[in-house]
Amino acid sequence: MDRxxxxxxxxxxxRGTMSFTTASGATFTCGDGAGKPVAARFVTxxxxxxxILNPELAxxxxxxDGTFVVENGSIADxxxxxxxxxxxxxxxxxxxxxxxxLGRHLQQFNFRGKARANVAHHYDLDGRLYSLFLDADKxxxxxxxxxxxxxxxxxxxxxxxxLAAKLLIRPKHxxxxxxxxxxxxGLYLAEMADADVTGVTLSSEQLQVSNARxxxxxxxxxxxxLLQDYRDVEGxxxxxxxxxxxxxxxxxxxxxxxxxxxxLLTDDGVMVLHSIARSTGPDVSSPWIAKYxxxxxxxxxxxxxxxxxxxxxxxxxxVEILRLHxxxxxKAWRERFTARREEAVRLYDERFARMWEFYLACSEMAFRKQxxxxxxxxxxxxxxxxxxxxxxxxxxxxxxxxxERNARPRLQIAGE
Numbered sequence: 001m002d003r004x005x006x007x008x009x010x011x012x013x014x015r016g017t018m019s020f021t022t023a024s025g026a027t028f029t030c031g032d033g034a035g036k037p038v039a040a041r042f043v044t045x046x047x048x049x050x051x052i053l054n055p056e057l058a059x060x061x062x063x064x065d066g067t068f069v070v071e072n073g074s075i076a077d078x079x080x081x082x083x084x085x086x087x088x089x090x091x092x093x094x095x096x097x098x099x100x101x102l103g104r105h106l107q108q109f110n111f112r113g114k115a116r117a118n119v120a121h122h123y124d125l126d127g128r129l130y131s132l133f134l135d136a137d138k139x140x141x142x143x144x145x146x147x148x149x150x151x152x153x154x155x156x157x158x159x160x161x162x163l164a165a166k167l168l169i170r171p172k173h174x175x176x177x178x179x180x181x182x183x184x185x186g187l188y189l190a191e192m193a194d195a196d197v198t199g200v201t202l203s204s205e206q207l208q209v210s211n212a213r214x215x216x217x218x219x220x221x222x223x224x225x226l227l228q229d230y231r232d233v234e235g236x237x238x239x240x241x242x243x244x245x246x247x248x249x250x251x252x253x254x255x256x257x258x259x260x261x262x263x264l265l266t267d268d269g270v271m272v273l274h275s276i277a278r279s280t281g282p283d284v285s286s287p288w289i290a291k292y293x294x295x296x297x298x299x300x301x302x303x304x305x306x307x308x309x310x311x312x313x314x315x316x317x318x319v320e321i322l323r324l325h326x327x328x329x330x331k332a333w334r335e336r337f338t339a340r341r342e343e344a345v346r347l348y349d350e351r352f353a354r355m356w357e358f359y360l361a362c363s364e365m366a367f368r369k370q371x372x373x374x375x376x377x378x379x380x381x382x383x384x385x386x387x388x389x390x391x392x393x394x395x396x397x398x399x400x401x402x403x404e405r406n407a408r409p410r411l412q413i414a415g416e
Contacts, residue, residue: 001022001023001024001045001048001049002022002024002026004052005020005022005042005048005052006020006026006028008052008090008092009028009030010028010030011090011091012030012085012087012090012091013030013031013081013082013085014031014032014085014086015031015032015034015035015081015084015085015086016031016032016034016035016038016080016081016084017029017030017031017032017033017034017035017036017037017038017081018030018031018037018038018039018040018078018081018082019037019038019039019040019072020039020040020041020042021039021040021041021042021071022042022048023042023043023044023045023047023048024045031081035081036073036077037072037073038070038072038073038077038078038081039070039071039072039073040068040069040070040071040078041068041069041071042062042067042068043066043067043068043069044067046067047062047065047067047068050062051068052092054093054096054287055089055090055092055093056089056093056096056286056287056288057287057288057291059082059288060288060292060355060358060362061288063075063354063357063358064292064351064354064355064358065351066350066351066354074361075357075358075361076334076360076361076364076365079358079361079362079365080365080368080369083362083365083366083369083370084365084369084370088370088371125205126347126348127205127209128343128347129344129347129348129356130182132336132337132340132343132344133333133334133336133337133340133360134333134336135152135153135156136153137153137156137157137160137182137184138181138182138184138209139156139159139160139181139184139185140181140182140244141159141181141243141244141274142159142244142274142276142322142325142326142329142374143155143156143158143159143325143326143328143329143332144156144158144159144162144322144325145158145325145328146158146162152329152332152333152336155325155328155329156184157404160184160185160188160189161188161192161397161400161401161404162376162393162397163185163241163243163272163274163376164188164189164192164193164396164400165392165393165394165396165397165400166270166272166318166376166378166393167189167193167239167241167270167272168239168270168386168392168396169189169193169194169195169238169239170194170238171193171194171195172194172195172196173193173195173196173238173239174195174196174198174236174237174238174239175189175195175196175197175198175237175238175239175240175241176197176198176199176200176233176235176237176239176240176241176264177189177197177198177199177200177241177242177243178200178230178233178240178241178242178245178261179200179201179230179242179243179244179245179246179248180199180200180201180206180210180225181201181206181210181243181244182206182209182210182213183199183206183209183210183211183213183214183223183225185241185243186199186210186214186223186225187210187213187214187217187219187223189223189241190214190219190222190223191217191219191407192400192403192404192407193400194222195222195239196222197222197223197224198224198225198226198233198237199223199224199225199226200225200226200227200228200229200230200233201225201226201227201228202227202228202229204227206225207225207226207227210225211224211225230245230257230260230261231256231260233260233264235263235264235265235266236264236265236266236269237264237265237266237269238266238268238269238270239269239270239271240261240264240265240269240270240271240272241271241272241273241274242271242272242273242274242275243274244274244275244276245275246273246275246300247275247276247294247297247298247299247300248294248296248297250296250298251282251298251300251304254300254304254305254308255308255311255312257308258308258309258311258312258314258379259312259313261312261314261379262312262313262314262381265381266381267381267382268380268381268382268385269380269381269385270317270378270379270380270385270386271314271378271379271380272376272377272378272379273375273376273377273379274374274375274376275300275305275374275375276299276326276372276373276374277299277300277301277302277305277372277373277374277375278299278300278301278302278371278372278373279302279321279371279372279373280301280371281301281303282300282301282303282304283299283301284298285297285298285299286362288358288362289359289362292355292359293359299372302319302375305375305377309377309379313381314379314380314381315379315380315381315382315383316377316378316379317378317379317380317385317386318376318377318378318386318390319375319376319377319378320375320376321373321374321375322373322374322375322376323373324367324368325374326367326372326373326374327364327367327368330360330363330364330367331364333360334357334360334361334364337356337357337360338357341353341357344356
């Protein structure tokens with residue numbers, strides 16, 4: 001087993017410096033000697049066998065179980081090396097990739113009941129977990145770092161502002177937010193853009209928080225949130241926005257998604273879709289992510305999305321690629337989670353905390369080292385709805401920034 005492990009890992013790890021200790025005590029080093037050295041240990045021979053047989057699934061499971069331990073560095077350091085190799089997958093894992101590719105349509109067949117169960121698996125966890133690492137507004141999607149010094153909270157506010165600017169919202173516009181999360185974007189559009197917002201989610205936990213936040217801000221008349229599938233929403237809407245939800249639609253439902261959006265959008269309406277995507281071609285979901293984090297989820301290639309938009313009768317007005325913004329977002333989440341890790345252990349247990357560490361670290365490295373990015377696609381039903389140049393985006397952001405400053409509560413001196 002030691003010789004096989006040394007041979008396979010030695011062929012795969014060509015960049016960086018990573019040392020391994022096997023369950024029997026043997027040690028070896030892989031890579032070209034560059035960068036910060038990382039050391040890991042296999043605690044059991046069973047973990048070694050499972051990682052050889054199914055590395056994409058078993059590495060994360062071994063880390064969760066404590067049978068793969070990073071002794072020098074962190075799991076993020078280890079994954080930074082493992083996910084930065086010339087081959088995205090170890091050669092011996094390619095047959096399993098093909099089997100998953102052939103079965104991906106079944107895995108992503110997200111009819112209504114399955115879609116709701118998938119959402120509950122992840123988003124109906126204890127709300128205190130997300131408070132450990134998200135920004136104050138609980139934005140659980142890619143932030144927009146518009147300045148080098150931006151904090152996570154700054155960048156999440158900039159993301160909302162950037163989306164609002166592209167939507168070209170006018171007072172009393174009816175806005176549909178598909179996959180409205182904890183309500184932060186919908187409340188921003190209601191407060192800063194004077195929109196009439198309907199948000200839909202499949203998470204009972206998120207629904208409760210969203211409507212409570214709307215009541216707290218006295219925005220319940222202009223921002224309401226419903227437990228509803230996007231396929232069941234009644235229109236029409238002047239604007240549609242969807243952030244971080246498209247990854248849960250499933251490749252067989254893309255055309256239905258855009259056709260429903262086209263039906264809900266007014267003739268002079270504007271839609272903005274914000275989603276994770278692949279900069280390479282169609283692929284499969286990580287088996288570990290699909291099993292433990294996002295069942296039924298899939299990150300599309302841009303080449304899988306644009307044709308379905310065209311067939312739905314929508315026009316692509318603008319496409320913006322956000323490259324490393326999500327890597328920086330995930331880094332901030334990972335660091336915040338690490339700082340409050342013991343609270344996560346108290347909420348769940350040690351295995352859950354290791355699972356979440358692996359999730360945040362491998363997601364970050366997929367954006368930083370591999371082929372993931374984000375896109376924002378602006379859509380209309382006819383020509384001439386949005387300006388001919390992109391200058392309006394900066395102008396609208398400046399206007400919204402002014403409204404944000406005026407909306408902030410005045411600081412009071414003690415005793416006032």
